[in-house]
Amino acid sequence: MSSEPMLRVENLTKRFPGALALDAVDFSLKAGEVHALLGENGAGKSTLIKCLTGAYRRDSGEIVLDGQPVDPRDTFDAQKLGIGTVYQEVNLLPNLTVAENLFMGRQPLRFGMVDTRSMNRDARQMLAQYGLEIDVARELSAYSVAVQQIVAIARAVDLSGKVLILDEPTASLDAHEVRMVFDIVRSLREKGLGIIFITHFLDQVFEISDRLTVLRNGRLVGTRAIAETERLDLVTMMLGHELSQETREHAAERGGKPETRFRFRGFGRARSIAPFDLDIGRGEVVGMAGLLGSGRTETAEVIFGIRPHDSGSAEMDGAPLALTSPRKAIAAGIGFCPEDRKTDGIVGDLSVRENIILALQARRGWARPLSAREQNTLADRFIKALDIRTSDREKPIKLLSGGNQQKAILARWLATEPQLLILDEPTRGIDVGAHAEIIRLIEDLCAEGMSLLVISSELEELVAYARRIVVLRDRAHVTELGGAEIDTDSIVRAIAADAGTEIGT
Amino acid sequence: MNAETLGAVRRFLPQIVALFAILAINTAVFPGFLDITVQNDRFYGSLIDILNRGAPVALLAIGMTLVIATKGIDLSVGAVMAICGAVAASGVAGGGSVAMAVTTALVVGVACGAWNGMLVAMLGIQPIVATLILMVAGRGIAQLITEGVILTFNNEGLAFFGSGSIFALPVPVLLWIGMGVLVAFVVRRTALGLLIEAIGVNRRAATLSGVNSHVLLITVYMISGLCAAIAGVIAAADIRGADANNAGLWLELDAILAVVIGGTSLLGGRFTLLGSLIGAMIIQSINTGILSSGFPPEFNLIIKAVIILLILVIQSPALRTFVVFWRGPKEEVFDKEQSAP
Numbered sequence: 001m002s003s004e005p006m007l008r009v010e011n012l013t014k015r016f017p018g019a020l021a022l023d024a025v026d027f028s029l030k031a032g033e034v035h036a037l038l039g040e041n042g043a044g045k046s047t048l049i050k051c052l053t054g055a056y057r058r059d060s061g062e063i064v065l066d067g068q069p070v071d072p073r074d075t076f077d078a079q080k081l082g083i084g085t086v087y088q089e090v091n092l093l094p095n096l097t098v099a100e101n102l103f104m105g106r107q108p109l110r111f112g113m114v115d116t117r118s119m120n121r122d123a124r125q126m127l128a129q130y131g132l133e134i135d136v137a138r139e140l141s142a143y144s145v146a147v148q149q150i151v152a153i154a155r156a157v158d159l160s161g162k163v164l165i166l167d168e169p170t171a172s173l174d175a176h177e178v179r180m181v182f183d184i185v186r187s188l189r190e191k192g193l194g195i196i197f198i199t200h201f202l203d204q205v206f207e208i209s210d211r212l213t214v215l216r217n218g219r220l221v222g223t224r225a226i227a228e229t230e231r232l233d234l235v236t237m238m239l240g241h242e243l244s245q246e247t248r249e250h251a252a253e254r255g256g257k258p259e260t261r262f263r264f265r266g267f268g269r270a271r272s273i274a275p276f277d278l279d280i281g282r283g284e285v286v287g288m289a290g291l292l293g294s295g296r297t298e299t300a301e302v303i304f305g306i307r308p309h310d311s312g313s314a315e316m317d318g319a320p321l322a323l324t325s326p327r328k329a330i331a332a333g334i335g336f337c338p339e340d341r342k343t344d345g346i347v348g349d350l351s352v353r354e355n356i357i358l359a360l361q362a363r364r365g366w367a368r369p370l371s372a373r374e375q376n377t378l379a380d381r382f383i384k385a386l387d388i389r390t391s392d393r394e395k396p397i398k399l400l401s402g403g404n405q406q407k408a409i410l411a412r413w414l415a416t417e418p419q420l421l422i423l424d425e426p427t428r429g430i431d432v433g434a435h436a437e438i439i440r441l442i443e444d445l446c447a448e449g450m451s452l453l454v455i456s457s458e459l460e461e462l463v464a465y466a467r468r469i470v471v472l473r474d475r476a477h478v479t480e481l482g483g484a485e486i487d488t489d490s491i492v493r494a495i496a497a498d499a500g501t502e503i504g505t
Numbered sequence: 506m507n508a509e510t511l512g513a514v515r516r517f518l519p520q521i522v523a524l525f526a527i528l529a530i531n532t533a534v535f536p537g538f539l540d541i542t543v544q545n546d547r548f549y550g551s552l553i554d555i556l557n558r559g560a561p562v563a564l565l566a567i568g569m570t571l572v573i574a575t576k577g578i579d580l581s582v583g584a585v586m587a588i589c590g591a592v593a594a595s596g597v598a599g600g601g602s603v604a605m606a607v608t609t610a611l612v613v614g615v616a617c618g619a620w621n622g623m624l625v626a627m628l629g630i631q632p633i634v635a636t637l638i639l640m641v642a643g644r645g646i647a648q649l650i651t652e653g654v655i656l657t658f659n660n661e662g663l664a665f666f667g668s669g670s671i672f673a674l675p676v677p678v679l680l681w682i683g684m685g686v687l688v689a690f691v692v693r694r695t696a697l698g699l700l701i702e703a704i705g706v707n708r709r710a711a712t713l714s715g716v717n718s719h720v721l722l723i724t725v726y727m728i729s730g731l732c733a734a735i736a737g738v739i740a741a742a743d744i745r746g747a748d749a750n751n752a753g754l755w756l757e758l759d760a761i762l763a764v765v766i767g768g769t770s771l772l773g774g775r776f777t778l779l780g781s782l783i784g785a786m787i788i789q790s791i792n793t794g795i796l797s798s799g800f801p802p803e804f805n806l807i808i809k810a811v812i813i814l815l816i817l818v819i820q821s822p823a824l825r826t827f828v829v830f831w832r833g834p835k836e837e838v839f840d841k842e843q844s845a846p
Contacts, residue, residue: 306713330715346714349706349774350699358703361696362715369696412714 006031006194007052007163016045021047023218024061029163030254034185034206036226036320037198038238039215041503045198048215049165052196054078064161067208084160086152088168092143094148099123101140102155125152130184138456145178150184157188164188165196167450168205171268175293182208202231207477238433258467261451262420264303266312266473273298274476275311280420285442285452289459289468289491295475297339298454303453305329316419317376330363334411339424339455341402345409348398353379353391355397360415382411387433387437403434412439420451427458457487471495508522513779518765520783523816524790528552531794536799549672551793553678556822560677561736561753565760566767566781567681567688568618568729573726574763576705576773577632579627582760584615584643586753590657590741591650596660603662611734617643618730622723640757648750655661657746667742681782684735689778700719701725705773759788766816787816810839 005028014022022044030033039045050056051282052063054072063070072078075085083211090480092101097122100107105499107114108122116137124135132150140148149169156164166185170178185195185208197209205212206226214221214237221237258281268275301307303314308324315321321332328338338344347355356379361370370378379393386407390400397408406426413421423442427435442465446452456462462469463486471479471494479494512615514521515652533612541550567581572579589610596606617639622636650656692698703711704718712718714732739807741747765771766787791812795805818824 015722178524183699190703302599304713327715338712338713343707347703347707347714350703354703356700358711358716361699362711362717364696365723366695366697366700369694369699414658 001118003031006066008061008062008064009052010064011050011057012048012063014051014056015059021218022051022058025215025218025220027213027220027223029196031162031194032192033196033210034189034197034208036212037196038205038212038234039221043215043238045215046167046202047218047467048197049085049167049198050162052078052083052165056188062086065102065313075113079159082160082162083165084156084163085165085167086149086156086169088320090150090153092140092155095139097137098127098134098143099136101134101151102126102158104155127151128157130154130187133228144177146173146180149173149177150180153181153184154187161193163194163196165198167198168200169197170199170201175300176203177502178383185292200339201233202282204233206231234492258282262314264312264314267302267303267314268311269298269307269309270311270473272307273302278470278477279489280451280453281467283446283449284453284468285446285454287462287469288453288455288497289457290470290472294472294495297424298470298475299472299477300336300424300453300455303329304334304422306336314344330359330416330418333417334418334422335359335416335420337409337413337426338408339423339428341405341409346405347396349396351394352383352388352397352400352408353393356382356393356411356415359412366479379416382408382414386411386414386441401434403438406438407434409412410438414445418450420453420462421445422455424455425457426454427456459486459491462486462491463488509707516777517768517783519816520787521778522782522786523766525817527787527790527794527812531790531797534794538794546673547675548673549550551797553675555786555789555793556678557675558793559785560681560739561756562780562788563683563785564732565729565737565741565753565756566763566785567685568725568732568780569757569760569827570723570764570769570778570781571688571692571778572632572729572763573769573771574621574705574773574776575722575800576708577722578632578636578761578771579618579621579726579729580636580757581617581621581639581643582673582729582733582736582756583753584640585614585645585730586590586737586740586756587647587651587749588617588643588689589614589737590595590750590752591656591747593663593821594656594740594747595650596665596742597660598658603660603665606663607666607738610738611731612730614730614732614734614737615727616730617724617733618727621730622726623814625726626719626722644749646741647747647752651747654761655746659745663738664742664745666738667740667744675744679737680735682707685778685782692778693791697721702774702776705776753822757799760785762813763788766813768785788813792825 008030009025010026011024012022013020013024013028018237025044025048027048037045037048047056051058054074054077065083070081072081072083087283088393089283098106102123103119108118109110109115110118114376120136126134127134130150130153132147134147136141140151153166169181173181185197189195199205209226211223211225212229212234215224216238258296260279261282264276264278264282266277275298278286280494288299289297302309303323305325305328306321313320314323316332323329323332326336347358353375357370357375360378364370376393383393384387384389388400388404388407388411390404397405400408410426426438426442439461442452442454454462454466466486468480468482469486469491471481471491473495481490481494528538529651536553541548541552543549569579569582593606593610596609597603612664621636624630624638625632625822666676666680671679691757692701700711700716700721703714704721708718733781736756740752764781764783766784767777769776769781792811795808800808
């Protein structure tokens, strides 16, 4: 690892009307290092990246690449200079073949026609360097997001070759796929590329990075070597104050069985989830753990009536429930915050207010509208109670950050005063600050007597707030852990037990 | 002028400017265009004529706006007009009462809408395909009802819907304004508008929030069918006959155009009924202007296309971006940055 940085950013300033997005930020990247760029949403990470890739023009400051001052005009220009970017949502064309994606805009020609055969051969060779042996003549969409991500990396490295910016590349990958991507990142590091890595997952920062830089409110907080950084230091740098949730063990009483409110017996649906028995008590948080595709989301969808159950029964306080559609589930007092906020949660063009009142209004029916004053009161109350950061309640919700969108969806369900709230990955893809707030909210809600069913891949989180944890595998509930059994090790053991080769598929 | 009215005027400024510009050109080409006279206790004049002739498109645009707000489209409205006109005409021609004939026509229109809505909501067929079925079949059904001829009638009661007048205003004008006010009142004073917009923006998220999207979608297509039925009765009453081949021909396209000119996006979501009605009047002003200007009729369609192209270019997001760029960027840029993950 050479000591002279390959990319140096000095005093970079970017101003937007009414706000200073970057205030004299310094940043440096050495050849052959993975440099994590961290900060809460709005800290200026994306702005810094966009200045580097030419998507934004900086107002002042220097960008020096290999000793030469550079001024990328657009992403194409940045690529020619050697700076390539891979985004969270893969920026390729799913309906073209893998090879066409790799050579888009520079296909090898023969007699003026695309030479598909040599293009496919080159594509196979290129991907072989990444240990990926797939049929490059198939459409990109035929492959998993992880493979698409690797194809995007391969294309970016081939085009640029000096600096690779990975903007949350692991956000939608499961643990096995993250390992695949990380192996590739490591091999690129050995080849001498400088890699800027943006993520929300602190574990991943410690796993793969050499150094890290933290931004907060457009200013540089500091750059540290990973070896000298404690996890708690890092969170403190990002938030500016110590986060109690990070270290705190679950303090709530685990003993004593609460009265059972919801009782599911033999509840299931063919090809979605094997019949399961589940009890959820008043004020109880039941966690669901398992690998991707183990049936966690399916359990939630069957309970909420999105995929109606075809066996078993459900009852609340001893009275039978008909949970055959979301409307019936809502009428029974159940709410569901889905995992994919963008497609299943927010109604993007509508305002924060309209998104918050939507479920309550839908339950009342169209003929009994909430008055403007009731709507405003409700919206203001939840914006304040959940600390939803928005300039006003009439702002379209799509303009809010992920964490604030998630809080607005939570508010939508809280407004209906549900008896049981199902949360599917409530903290996925949101920044550390909002993360802690949502966990605190979960604890407050169950203290108020609401029952919660929480799906999460973050095992520490589940350990912190769940009284019982259901472990799923191969679309079936396999174990239930309670009381003293709850710790991350035993969850991992339960997930892995007898699963053998099936892990990570 | 209070703040609310001022806001509405600002919002519809491009449409209002376009409407006035067309009226001004018409007046320049055809002096006396703006004159309104009173004969036989009824207003006459080109302006009244625009309001009157624009009734079918305005009515169709009301239903079309709601359908488009759900991210749908209703291509069948022209054909439904023909069916309902034929039903009304055959009702009175067969000796039935006017009330009975009109009611039957409206029921048939609503049933046509329910059919479209069911294909879209229950079977999940794309709206453009689902309504294309009735667009094609509808004229055939109308021809069966009229038995292949132009079914004329001589019933003053039914003709009243086309050429009668109340308070010196033609009945079609009162019908479309009344329907517009009624629908606007219902969707904005109840939660219907919000729920329709939620379906249009993100049907899945709305359904998961408990919005009864199946029923709402069917309802919206039924309203569109009802509007088409009224338009069909007016069209038949106007010529005192049901023409299965030509009644409402291509009017679905004018209605879609009126909605788009009015400022409702074909991508669904936010909608404006007032905008669509202004859009319908813009289209009719162009039609009337071209007819009264004395241009050879073969130029009509081309002139109309050019004028509409101009209006749409003025409203296009690309031009707006250009104007924003020219005036300097606005706050919006930073909002987008904030929302980036």
